[in-house]
Amino acid sequence: MSGKKGHKGRGKQFSNPEEIDRQMRAEREKEANGGAEPENSSESEEESSDEEFDIVSAAVSCCASLPHPHTPPPNPKQQQKKKGVEGLIEIENPNRVSQKSKKVADLDVSAPKELSRREREEIEKQRAKERYMKLHLEGKTEQARADLARLAIIKKQREEAARKRDELRKAKEEEEAKSKR
Numbered sequence: 001m002s003g004k005k006g007h008k009g010r011g012k013q014f015s016n017p018e019e020i021d022r023q024m025r026a027e028r029e030k031e032a033n034g035g036a037e038p039e040n041s042s043e044s045e046e047e048s049s050d051e052e053f054d055i056v057s058a059a060v061s062c063c064a065s066l067p068h069p070h071t072p073p074p075n076p077k078q079q080q081k082k083k084g085v086e087g088l089i090e091i092e093n094p095n096r097v098s099q100k101s102k103k104v105a106d107l108d109v110s111a112p113k114e115l116s117r118r119e120r121e122e123i124e125k126q127r128a129k130e131r132y133m134k135l136h137l138e139g140k141t142e143q144a145r146a147d148l149a150r151l152a153i154i155k156k157q158r159e160e161a162a163r164k165r166d167e168l169r170k171a172k173e174e175e176e177a178k179s180k181r
Contacts, residue, residue, distance in 0.1 A: 023060045115123070 132141065135141050139145065140146055
């Protein structure tokens with residue numbers, strides 16, 4: 001591919017709005033005169049062929065910008081400034097959801113908010129945990145019973161160990177008292 005470029009490498013050509021208006025007026029005059037050429041046809045053949053192409057492209061773009069016959073006429077209050085390409089292309093996608101801003105007066109604060117599945121599960125999980133902890137503190141769960149039994153065994157072992165220490169201490173004190181006599 002040395003030196004040659006395909007048609008895809010060309011720059012885009014955009015029509016001038018004034019040029020489109022002028023061409024549309026010329027086309028209307030042509031139709032009004034019964035197909036006769038307008039008076040100012042002093043242009044060369046190259047310009048007229050370019051002009052025909054521009055007229056056709058202008059007509060196509062003009063028809064594309066007309067509202068669809070099934071859509072109601074635009075309300076000036078609803079008409080907002082469109083961003084990017086939205087103003088140039090009419091979109092008829094039934095799945096497209098337009099973002100509508102809500103007024104503060106229209107919002108109903110008292111209405112219950114719809115929770116997502118994750119939020120509902122999280123709340124259920126938290127409530128179940130709280131119920132379990134309440135039963136656990138009352139000693140009604142199996143784990144609580146096992147803990148209480150283990151604590152009772154440990155308490156008995158500590159009491160026995162304390163009793164043995166006391167006995168050993170008393171025995172030691174008696175020996176010391178006997179040895180001093």
